[in-house]
Amino acid sequence: MADTVKNAQETPDVEQPWAELGLKEDEYQRIREILGRRPTGCELAMYSVMWSEHCSYKSSKMHLKRFGALSKETPRGALLAGIGDNAGVVDIGQGYAVTFKAESHNHPSYVEPHQGAATGVGGIVRDILAMGARPVGVMDALRFGPLDAPDTARVLPGVVAGVGDYGNCLGLPNIGGEVEFDASYAGNPLVNALCVGVLRHEDLKFAKATGAGNQVVMYGARTGGDGIGGASILASETFDEGGEGKRPAVQVGDPFMEKLLIECTLELFAAGVVTAIQDFGAAGLSCATSELAAAGDGGMWVNMNEVQLRDHTLSPEEILMSESQERMMAIVHPGDVDRFMEVCAKWDVEAAVIGEVTDGDRLVIEWNGEVVVDVPPRTVAIDGPVYDRPQQPRQAQGEIEANTTASLPRPADGDELASTLLQVMGSPNQGDKSWVTSQYDRYVRGNSVLAQPEDSGMLRIDEETGLGIALSTDANGRFTWLNPYQGAQLSLCESYRNVAVTGATPVAITDCLNYGSPEDPEVMWSFVESIKGLVDGCAALGTPVTGGNVSFYNQTGETAILPTPLIGTLGVIDDVTRHTTVGFRNAGDEVWQLGSTADELDGSAWAGVVHQHLGGVPPRVDFDAEQRLAAVMAVAAREGLVTSAHDLSAGGLAVGLAESALRYDMGVRVRLEGDAFVGLFSESVARAIVSIAPENSGRFADLCAEHGLAAGRIGEVTDIGEIEVEGQFSLGLDELRAAWEAPIPSALVLA
Structure with missing residues (x-):
């Protein structure tokens, strides 16, 4: 059998396009050291997307560790999942838990506003779904250039339509958010999407591939050529003036497929046929396979020929990098595969077994009978580069x-x-922002208690008891520009206060930290000071950080955005009728x-x-x-x-x-x-x-x-x-x- 990995070992001097894929020379050399040879084309593709700033957090992870010192207890109960999981999960009482998280889709939303924003919503919804929860609401925090700037007339309507169309089609109420304008966001709009989901404690799921012999099942939409290097690489570089020309890197969403995927996944959970689950987000198949394997107790073998394609001209590298939307990966016991397939067929969701969990410590991927990937999964998903960027x-x-x-x-x-x-x-x-919010369905599902223009969104969780939650997102870039430590705390306080005035008790936060290039020492200083401010502020308020997102390289040329640490605060209220x-x-x-x-x-x-x-x-x-x-x-x-x-x-x-x-x-x-x-x-x-x-x-x-x-x-x-x-x-x-x-x-x- 031909072996691409063996060929890579025997041809160490073949030139490879590592720079074109966003890797630095020292990163490429480190990959060679890890593997003891040059990478195959597929391995290079996998490392390039997984070691991107967007996926690896290589410039921020050493500073984000500060959040780990915060208490894992909230005013209402324990954190059931936190930083490192797909989304944080908070006990809110009565056997209920809430999972919520915010993520950015900034660069894709400048390139193609409608699809960039829409797929940002779709991606965060799948993160919530992957925790075992039913998504019950979304929010969006948007930043644009000056309202009278010519390009704002292109970006603003497209982003708002994308957010509204995707959320409305999913049947999820959009209960809050922000819309602000500043010259620094011209060419770098911010599209931060938040989703909240509800689950019973016993339904909590984690993304860990365990149990040798368990099957790896990929289900949902077919894989196409859209989004190759999209969120992973596009969001990990600074735009030049031609940034809007990068349209092929933007994903294309199908909210109707995602709705089927949600209902199918929830029924799979209820049937007890899923042992672990991971959504396909940034970096696509590269991410789902390596993260599941790295978090598990063994390795994984995958046959890429079993991946269902809608474009059969895709190369194996492109299949690994594709960020086509509405896809999930599950780990399933062999005896449950038939039942898994029955549920998928009921919802008209395509599914295929593409591999299995192994008892080794390698991620091995085959294509056309050749081994094209043979790597330690932790080196792809967890042990990537860590940079202590200069701060000034x-x-x-x-x-x-x-x-x-x-x-x-x-x-x-x-x-x-x-x-x-x-x-x-x-x-x-x-x-007035009603031109924006009127395009969102705020009341679908019948549990919306408060929505725009209230200080917080509020949702009823339990119809009998009236138990509910409140959510607010806030960021003050002007204050953070003046003083990043204090400005981040002021964003935290405003979000906390907006929840409090509805009558809910603030219990936890998520964040979405939007900054310029981490290679600029002054930007890095601002980022680190903001984290220090949030850590100290959350400790003082008793609101742990459940997880979040970092978005760097938000600048055009030398012009960085205002530092924008978005804070989403979750509150709990015992009776929503008393709001x-x-x-x-x-x-x-x-x-x-x-x-x-x-x-x-x-x-x-x-x-x-x-x-x-x-x-x-x-x-x-x-x-x-x-x-x-x-x-x-x-x-x-x-x-x-x-x-x-x-x-x-x-x-x-x-x-x-x-x-x-x-x-x-x-x-x-x-x-x-x-x-x-x-x-x-x-x-x-x-x-x-x-x-x-x-x-x-x-x-x-x-x-x-x-x-x-x-x-x-x-x-x-x-x-x-x-x-x-x-x-x-x-x-x-x-x-x-x-x-x-x-x-x-x-x-x-x-x-």
Whole structure:
């Protein structure tokens, strides 16, 4: 029998395209050392995709280990799975567990916005499915270049359509997320997708190929030529100006196939015929085989001729690298294969046995009777390169911190305050996002309790008891640019607070860390400082990190994105009927502000919108105050003390009041002490506004005092249809709404 591996051993001097596949020269030499020979073409393809930045985390893994020092206990129970698994799994009580994770699909979404975003959703859904859970909801956090930039008119509609089409076709509600704009994201949009799933504790699955003789089954869509080197290599390099021309590297999704795959997989779990499972994501067959084998107790043998193809011209290297979507791999006991195939046939899902688990320590793959891969699987999937990239604090850091907002002109009177509020509310980042969210089905499946534009999404988990979860995603690139340690903590605090104001108790986080090139020492410094900030912040808040994603090389040429550490916070609520919503509802309700306000305007929405200014020092973090606020809101929701609650973050009290008033067209009258401008536009942390029926104000005041939370009445809800700041200005809701709703539709119509 001809043996490609033997030929590689006998022809050590054959030139190989390692550089074209994204490998560095020293990485290629290391592969030769591992194998004791040059790699075959298939082995080279496998190592190249699995050792890419996107798959191997080679520039980040040594720093991500810091998260391992955090507690594995949450305020509600233990972590059942965490970092290193397909997704984190959290015990939420009553025998239920929730698995959730966020991932990036940034570069593919610039190249081909619709398919790049759609397959980002599909990929994260399969990660959740692979843990044994039913996916029950998705979220998306999006960043684009300036709203009026020509390319935004191409990327924004395509990404939104891709997210909506895929999620809607799957029948998964999209319950939250973000849309923001900044010049740094031009050419490098961020498409971060989150999925959440539910399972019983006993249904938890892991990706480990164990048991010699067990069969390796590949099922789902057929393998094609789309996505070869897509997420793995495309997301591991910096774009040049021609990046949008890389269309063949973007995967093509089929949500209807994925829906069948979900239902088929869940029935396979229920039938007890799966011992381990792995989705096909970045790096395709290379990833699924090597990761399953590396995590197991033996090796694996695969016959690639059994892989079902939709393009029979593919070379074996291309089959290994293909990132065709809607595919899964299962480890099945030989006696269960027939039943496995019956379930797949029921759902019209193709399946084929392509190999088996062996008692050795090698991953061996054959093609046309030849051994084309013979490698130690750990060297492919786990023991790849680890880089301690140079880090260098920004030389201009001192100048950045000194460039505060203190010298910027501030509104001098009430008319200027009103004009400032209109300007901020009418800006792309604070403006209405319903053009985006209206394209998403938020209520399919019937368990959506809260969705956009609420502070968090909320889902009912158990119909009888009312047990539910809340989820929020947040990232503040402006604050993180000013101070990466503090900025990452501020993103964490905002996500934590958004969950808390709904009445849920924050219990755990996932992250999606988006940065520029790790080969830039200043970018690497920013990344590491952000991780340190998150580790310290999560330790203070008691919210372990369950897993996440790192996306590097988000830059075009020398222009890196704002460092964007996206934080997804999971909260648990015992009874979803006791939740709290954002909008003012009842004229006569008292309006209270919770938390303390300081003159903290550096990096604020006001500074960015009115003055195009970014400099100074971000707001001071106060974890203790955040926890006190969360504790008060949980009790207030449970006892029905508040009729609305809204966190204060970007745009401060002014934006919080405006959004609460616009939600249900209720007016509000407030009285502010001290500097009205600071009171309205400061972005101090650990703050919220609530509306309270007068008969509940006494109990609420006592509750705040019990927890040491600064709180006070600042006004009341009215039915007059305006926002009034006594002694300063009155602004009609119609005028405010017109400014707020205009940015995205106007920009796209003009485009």
